[in-house]
Amino acid sequence: xxxxxxxxxxxxxxxxxxxxxxxxxxxxxxxxxxxxxxxxxxxxxxxxxxxxxxxxxxxxxxxxxxxxxxxxxxxxxxxxxxxxxxxxxxxxxxxxxxxxxxxxxxxxxxxxxxxxxxxxxxxxxxxxxxxxxxxxxxxxxxxxxxxxxxxxxxxxxxxxxxxxxxxxxxxxxxxxxxxxxxxxxxxxxxxxxxxxxxxxxxxxxxxxxxxxxxxxxxxxxxxxxxxxxxxxxxxxxxxxxxxxxxxxxxxxxxxxxxxxxxxxxxxxxxxxxxxxxxxxxxxxxxxxxxxxxxxxxxxxxxxxxxxxxxxxxxxxxxxxxxxxxxxxxxxxxxxxxxxxxxxxxxxxxxxxxxxxxxxxxxxxxxxxxxxxxxxxxx
Amino acid sequence: xxxxxxxxxxxxxxxxxxxxxxxxxxxxxxxxxxxxxxxxxxxxxxxxxxxxxxxxxxxxxxxxxxxxxxxxxxxxxxxxxxxxxxxxxxxxxxxxx
Numbered sequence: 116x117x118x119x120x121x122x123x124x125x126x127x128x129x130x131x132x133x134x135x136x137x138x139x140x141x142x143x144x145x146x147x148x149x150x151x152x153x154x155x156x157x158x159x160x161x162x163x164x165x166x167x168x169x170x171x172x173x174x175x176x177x178x179x180x181x182x183x184x185x186x187x188x189x190x191x192x193x194x195x196x197x198x199x200x201x202x203x204x205x206x207x208x209x210x211x212x213x214x215x216x217x218x219x220x221x222x223x224x225x226x227x228x229x230x231x232x233x234x235x236x237x238x239x240x241x242x243x244x245x246x247x248x249x250x251x252x253x254x255x256x257x258x259x260x261x262x263x264x265x266x267x268x269x270x271x272x273x274x275x276x277x278x279x280x281x282x283x284x285x286x287x288x289x290x291x292x293x294x295x296x297x298x299x300x301x302x303x304x305x306x307x308x309x310x311x312x313x314x315x316x317x318x319x320x321x322x323x324x325x326x327x328x329x330x331x332x333x334x335x336x337x338x339x340x341x342x343x344x345x346x347x348x349x350x351x352x353x354x355x356x357x358x359x360x361x362x363x364x365x366x367x368x369x370x371x372x373x374x375x376x377x378x379x380x381x382x383x384x385x386x387x388x389x390x391x392x393x394x395x396x397x398x399x400x401x402x403x404x405x406x407x408x409x410x411x412x413x414x415x416x417x418x419x420x421x422x423x424x425x426x427x428x429x430x431x432x433x434x435x436x437x438x439x440x441x442x443x444x445x446x447x448x449x450x451x452x453x454x455x456x457x458x459x460x461x462x463x464x465x466x467x468x469x470x471x472x473x474x475x476x477x478x479x480x481x482x483x484x485x486x487x488x489x490x491x492x493x
Numbered sequence: 494x495x496x497x498x499x500x501x502x503x504x505x506x507x508x509x510x511x512x513x514x515x516x517x518x519x520x521x522x523x524x525x526x527x528x529x530x531x532x533x534x535x536x537x538x539x540x541x542x543x544x545x546x547x548x549x550x551x552x553x554x555x556x557x558x559x560x561x562x563x564x565x566x567x568x569x570x571x572x573x574x575x576x577x578x579x580x581x582x583x584x585x586x587x588x589x590x
Binding site: 279 | 508511513522524
């Protein structure tokens with residue numbers, strides 16, 4: 116029975132069966148010219164000196180493709196902050212991966228975008244922080260960002276990349292969602308991702324400035340539904356709703372360790388980009404261990420696989436195979452326990468408390484942000 | 494489902510969408526922005542016919558002959574399959590020129 120020690124087990128020791136990952140987020144740097152107050156990077160940012168080299172990424176991409184990954188999302192920070200981005204992209208294509216480039220559009224010149232085209236970028240996702248210069252520049256904390264982004268979008272169209280617009284929505288811009296859809300269409304986007312701010316990390320520090328009201332959440336849903344009918348065959352709308360106002364939680368990552376993984380700038384491998392907010396969990400690094408071993412055998416990836424680890428009310432709930440108990444990081448943030456039922460679920464004992472706090476935050480009048488910045492000293 | 498393609502339209506895979514073998518799972522997938530879609534044999538057969546010059550009617554006639562199936566049935570399958578992909582912006586159509 117020598118295989119016993121290699122039987123993957125969840126955090127309670129129940130046997131689990133890892134599947135195969137489809138998609139990988141490669142955060143090649145945390146450096147970024149923008150300072151968005153809802154940045155999805157961890158509050159403790161990785162410094163340039165700790166970043167994996169392009170050749171390291173090449174090895175990781177080959178290991179990922181061998182493991183079953185089909186698509187890589189090359190992101191950051193701003194991936195364009197890496198001077199060797201084209202080399203990283205070329206390595207990903209050589210490994211046989213489909214390459215999505217997720218960018219702010221800031222700091223990538225026309226010549227570099229052409230270089231990225233030659234390197235094999237399949238698809239460009241451009242983030243927009245607002246539909247006008249004043250709002251876009253204030254939210255991104257980067258004067259002039261709007262003009263640069265509009266220029267970048269033109270180059271994307273001229274080169275012919277498929278374009279997705281990434282629009283993060285929150286209390287201060289949600290009412291402009293119809294204009295955002297119109298702008299995305301005008302820029303020739305095939306897709307728009309409308310994502311309500313997820314309140315982890317930086318966004319959690321800015322809850323009072325960003326939390327949407329219940330009315331706004333209803334409004335956004337209505338605009339998305341109408342837009343999907345009106346724009347059928349012309350532009351796809353993907354939507355991440357405001358889950359603090361939902362009945363059931365989101366199926367985060369389609370289930371922990373089931374189809375996706377995230378690699379940080381220094382090679383730390385995470386089941387989701389916010390996983391480091393689960394402070395007791397240890398994460399492994401591609402510098403120390405193969406990606407296949409990390410995926411199949413690491414305690415972090417196996418911790419919440421399957422359904423046996425779930426407490427009540429998840430354990431007896433028929434939705435446990437639909438939403439997997441919700442988001443582990445949100446459980447950590449709101450219940451202080453990563454194993455708990457996601458407190459945004461209406462069946463969670465903490466639900467009423469979470470809703471009351473979200474409503475109080477939504478009623479706040481502040482518009483001031485804590486911007487995302489690296490700490491001094493590096 | 495209202496069709497998004499007529500018999501004389503020419504369907505094609507736009508830039509950023511491609512058929513690819515998945516060597517780990519042993520299947521064929523359609524790779525597209527933020528989507529990798531598993532194809533069954535029918536889907537693969539249909540997409541294999543998209544050459545950017547033949548109309549849907551010509552593609553249907555070709556498939557009907559190859560699989561010795563009634564053209565009306567093939568036409569419905571092809572139209573519904575392509576409409577689903579057009580909705581996802583994974584297939585584009587152009588007018589006959």
